[in-house]
Structures are given as C-alpha cells and as structure tokens.
Amino acid sequence: MEIVHTPAAMSAWSRAARDEGRSLALVPTMGCLHAGHLSLMAAARQRADLLAVSIFVNPAQFGPDEDFAAYPRIFEADCQAAEEAGVDVIFAPDVSAVYPPGFQTMVRVKELTKGLCGASRPGHFDGVVTVVAKLFNIIQPQLAVFGEKDFQQLAVVRAMVRDLNFAVEIIGSPIVREKDGLAMSSRNRYLSPAERQAALCLYQALQWARRQAAEGEQDCGRIIAHLTTAIADKPGVRVEYLEIVDNSDLRELEILTDSARLIMAVRIGRTRLIDNGALFPARDSKIITTQGAT
Ligand code: PAF
Numbered sequence: 001m002e003i004v005h006t007p008a009a010m011s012a013w014s015r016a017a018r019d020e021g022r023s024l025a026l027v028p029t030m031g032c033l034h035a036g037h038l039s040l041m042a043a044a045r046q047r048a049d050l051l052a053v054s055i056f057v058n059p060a061q062f063g064p065d066e067d068f069a070a071y072p073r074i075f076e077a078d079c080q081a082a083e084e085a086g087v088d089v090i091f092a093p094d095v096s097a098v099y100p101p102g103f104q105t106m107v108r109v110k111e112l113t114k115g116l117c118g119a120s121r122p123g124h125f126d127g128v129v130t131v132v133a134k135l136f137n138i139i140q141p142q143l144a145v146f147g148e149k150d151f152q153q154l155a156v157v158r159a160m161v162r163d164l165n166f167a168v169e170i171i172g173s174p175i176v177r178e179k180d181g182l183a184m185s186s187r188n189r190y191l192s193p194a195e196r197q198a199a200l201c202l203y204q205a206l207q208w209a210r211r212q213a214a215e216g217e218q219d220c221g222r223i224i225a226h227l228t229t230a231i232a233d234k235p236g237v238r239v240e241y242l243e244i245v246d247n248s249d250l251r252e253l254e255i256l257t258d259s260a261r262l263i264m265a266v267r268i269g270r271t272r273l274i275d276n277g278a279l280f281p282a283r284d285s286k287i288i289t290t291q292g293a294t
Helices: 007-019 037-049 073-083 116-120 122-141 151-163 188-190 193-198 201-214 220-232
Strands: 001-006 026-028 050-055 089-091 142-149 168-175 237-248 262-269 272-277
Touching: 001 007, 001 272, 007 122, 007 201, 026 037, 026 089, 026 122, 037 050, 037 073, 037 262, 050 073, 050 122, 073 089, 089 122, 089 201, 089 220, 116 122, 116 188, 116 237, 116 262, 122 151, 122 188, 142 151, 151 168, 151 262, 188 272, 201 237, 201 262, 220 237, 220 262
Parallel strands: 001 089, 026 050, 026 142, 050 089, 142 168
Antiparallel strands: 237 262, 262 272
C-alpha cells in the first residue's frame, strides 16, 4: 500500500493506473476508520481493480463551533486498518495542499441542502461537495462509495455528480451497526457510557417506526409526533430533526410511500449523532392509532 500526501503525487499514481488499463475506486473518509468504513472499502474492492482511500479531516465542512479541532485523528491505526482491508493507496493531504493560499472556489448544491443537516449545519454541504469535487478531480476514480448513514450527503453528492457531469459512478452502501443497533460513527467515541446507552434511542425509534409502518400506520405526522416526544423525554437527548422523507429528493412526506425514509439527528450531551432507515408500508395499509413507547 502506498501513502501519498500531495495532489500531484496522487494524480500521477492514478494516471499510471489508468495507463495500465486498471479501474480505480475511491472511498473518501475523514479517517478514524471503523467497521462502517471497512464495509465501504469491501464494496469498492468488489467493483474495481484498485482501491484508493482518502483520509482528510476537511475544515471546510465544519462550522466555527463544531468539532474540527477535536475530531479524532489516528493516522497510524488508520493506515494499518486500510492495509488489512486491501487498500492500494491512501491519499492523506495537508489542509494547505487542499486549500492553498488564494483558494476561493466553493461548489454548492442548492435545493437538497436546505433542510435536515443543511439547516442545522449552515455551509456544511458546501464544504463536503467542494472537497469531494476536488478529490474526484485529483484522484479521477471510476466509482466512489459513500455510506448511507450520511443519507443527505449521499443525495447531495449524487446531485453534484449529475449536475457537473463528473464521470464517477456513486455507490451507496448500507449502514453498519453495533450489535445493539447503534450506527457506527467516528463520533461514537465521544460518548460517555451513559450517553452511549441513551444513543440507542435512534435505533429504537427506527424499529418502532418500522413496526408501526408494518402494522398499517400511514400517517407520517403521527409517527413523527410520537417519536419526537419519546426521544425528547430521554434525559440528555435533544432532537435536532426527525422527519420522514422521500428517498429520492428528501421531500418531507405526509403519507408513507414505498420510498419513505425516517431520518434523524440528535444531540446527546455535546455529541451530534445521525441515523436513518427505510420504512416499509404494509401492503394493505389502514390508518391505525399510534400507541406504545420506544
Ligand atoms: O463522510 C465523510 O467522512 C466526509 O463528509 C467526506 C465525504 C469524506 C468529505 O469530507
């Protein structure tokens, strides 16, 4: 496995791979690799001859009061995990190599970024799509794999690729969960044992909504109202957003459809966690009364 730090060296590596007729997949990350990232790498490996992983904690996607400085950086351990996962090259640039003096261009996806994480983290997705566009230009992969845990990010990246004609296939890869259901995230390591327990409210909410849907509940407002109260009742947990949206355009739904997805962000102490999952309406749905607790 090679480790390269400059855009020029990374582009040269990719060019050499292309000249040999080998296809290249990219998994973009901010490091602190866990089983969720490894599943993205496995999905990428199956689809291309070579696998590149970028490790770059991107300052442009963090707000002034967010955790850019505290974000866990464990580069040596990440390199070892990547090597074991069969990664061919790691691209780990410095901030000054990605945003050199004079840098002044940002990419913006307008509509899809207005709600959900875009509303609570102004400018976040501009930072994400700008760095992803740069990674695509530097690395020139044929495909890139993103996790469905950041469901809005996946939709926003797909829109950017479509709108700017990037020749990169975007693959979404399912959420990987701990045994008790907590979605894997680099930020889980911020949680105290009590907060870690409280964080299960996200998966419990998803399971509860799925049961309601399976039993015939169709009214999204009722599901959301119940879950918002149930989560807000948990000590130390604050709901940032909780919506049922359409998978394709993240439009808020009133009635469950086959493409409905529950999507959530909460703050537990100082940690912000997100989760989501598809809801499957019962075939012959009837409106039922919402009851029971998460
Ligand atoms: O999902 C992430 O880790 C980041 O948002 C990404 C896609 C690597 C861009 O910095």
